[in-house]
Amino acid sequence: MLRTATCGQLRADQIGQTVTLCGWADKYRDHGGVVFIDLRDRYGITQIAFRMEESSEIQQLSSTIRHEDVIQVTGEVVSRGEDNKNPKLATGEIELRANHLVVLNKSKTPPFEPRGESLANEELRLQYRFIDLRRPALQNKMFLRHQLTRSVRNYFDELDFIEIETPILGRSSPEGARDYLVPSRVHEGAFYALPQSPQLFKQILMVSGYDRYYQIAKCFRDEDLRADRQPEFSQIDIEMSFVEQEDILSAIDGLLARMVKDVRGEKLPTPLPRYTHAEVMERFGTDKPDLRFGMELTDISDLVEESGFGVFKNTVGSGGKVRGLCVPGGAEKYSRRVLDNDLKNLVGEYGAKGLAYFKVANGGLDSSIAKFFDEKEQAAIVERMGGNDGDLLVFVADTYPVTCAALAALRNHLAKDLELYDPKELNCLWVVEFPLVTWNEDENRWDAEHHPFCAVHPDDVEYFESDPSKIRALSYDLVCNGYEAASGSIRIHDPAIQQKIFDLLNIDAEEAEERFGFLLQALRYGAPPHGGIALGLDRWVMLMTGTDNIRDVIAFPKTQKASDLMMGAPSEVDQRQLRDLNIKIDLPE
RNA sequence: GGGGCCGUAGCUCAAUUGGUUAGAGUGUCGGACUGUCGAUCCGAAGGUUGCGGGUUCAAGUCCCGUCGGCCUCGCCA
Incomplete structure (x- = not known):
């Protein structure tokens, strides 16, 4: 040494x-x-x-x-x-x-130094990632990530799970996210796809009798990036046989408690609270609500359907909703300028055509549109919203989905702005009873909400013919601080139900064989009832370290345009490599 | 594919309404200094204002395009 x-x-x-x-x-x-x-x-x-x-x-x-x-x-x-x-x-x-x-x-003079308060810009830090990774703040995050995966492995090992690796080179499937493709040299004109998740393999492992599987798996999705999304990311992937939804949820409750104890030295109270999909949509407008703060959505449609305010009245009259938030102390904090520009634009990104607002004063409403509401209506709105003098009431009048999306985004924005929560707190919940399918307006068909192998709530089989939108799936998401932190389901092991799903999704037998034949084949040879879940590892490290930038928790991350600025990937390749693969580049003008 | 923000010295930033030779801190280089810990003091070097075009007597500043970074809508079964 x-x-x-x-x-x-x-x-x-x-x-x-x-x-x-x-x-x-x-x-x-x-x-x-x-x-x-x-x-x-x-x-x-x-x-x-x-x-x-x-x-x-x-x-x-x-x-x-x-x-x-x-x-x-x-x-x-x-x-x-x-x-x-x-x-x-x-x-x-x-x-x-x-x-x-x-x-x-001896070091060359570094382009920036891994210390000090003001960071160099991220582009430069990504180019010289080997220097940026020397920063204690980043080294702490890498270490925490290690502690987290160690904790996961210890937990599952103690419960008799086995870790099994699944292939990186797989088969493309057109549904879901866009695939990363890898050309085959041996099979001319054919391509492998990198896995979007080990979903099908882990179900097959259940058929093979590995009744408790886990893996820390790399996944690849060729979609546009976000602050919490990389093209290449990691999942803590889990599948179990002879289980019901309850067993998965409690196993993951245990995992989270273990992770939080090992990594933060804190006690996470379990079981985690559970909410139905319908309830969180009604109360928070999103399937991944941040419950570190209140400020829930409130529906006042019935109070304003006869009001003199045309926008509200007409929206309700045509089947829409008027819903809003009560912003405590917001009357002083938010000027007309901010409301009419910043916040209106924010909800506009989610399809809302406007943002109505009132300040609560002397038990009534103070606003340029307050005159359209009589005294009784004003009092009823204030009471329904739980408003006190000095509060701000904001409303979106639109279709139910638009009010959900716009107000959920507004709620998050306002809570952050008003510092309504402790950024270090971890607040986790289960969302259960997702709809099995959603109607795809553009394609005029039903799409699977989770995936086509998701089991159906036994009480809802009757809705297949009458109203598929009412069918609840045996699927569940784990939500933490407004992030989707895990997602899973009980799978179908009954060929008859599987057929009903394919029928509903308009996938005919030939197509099903073509796309998932190997899985369907496996399910015919003694498939145990099974189900599972996958946790987003990168997001959990983000949550545990309190960062909102996924690049902070990945040693060598990619930029918003999926480039690696350090190694210069992706890059052009030799003509000879292309010839081996029978590939001709044909760029658009 | 759409929307927004950003790009000035190695780095972090400034530069009045479009107006003279683009500044400061820090780092770098040279010198001084035996107790600092953001060391201090003296001196010096360091600029294609991302790139291309346009408007103008005059562009870091305005306009168009483009490249790159970030945020976001769509997308992510």
């Missing part, structure tokens, strides 16, 4: 010992006769003192050290004394008095 200790470990107990440290020069302070270097590794920072009176040769060499040089230093651990100790450092009571210095690797 080139070192006998790390830069984070020395304390007053080690005073008098001779140790050797290796690390990066974080900072240097050259006083002429004495040079101080803060030496950094991932364990911490230790101050090294190079003193002329010890050795003028070493003192001179030390004065050439610059930011990010990698050095090896040997010396005696000495007390800094009361006057010179540094309470900001864990090692601040001591320093290393160097008598030996080796420059292991």
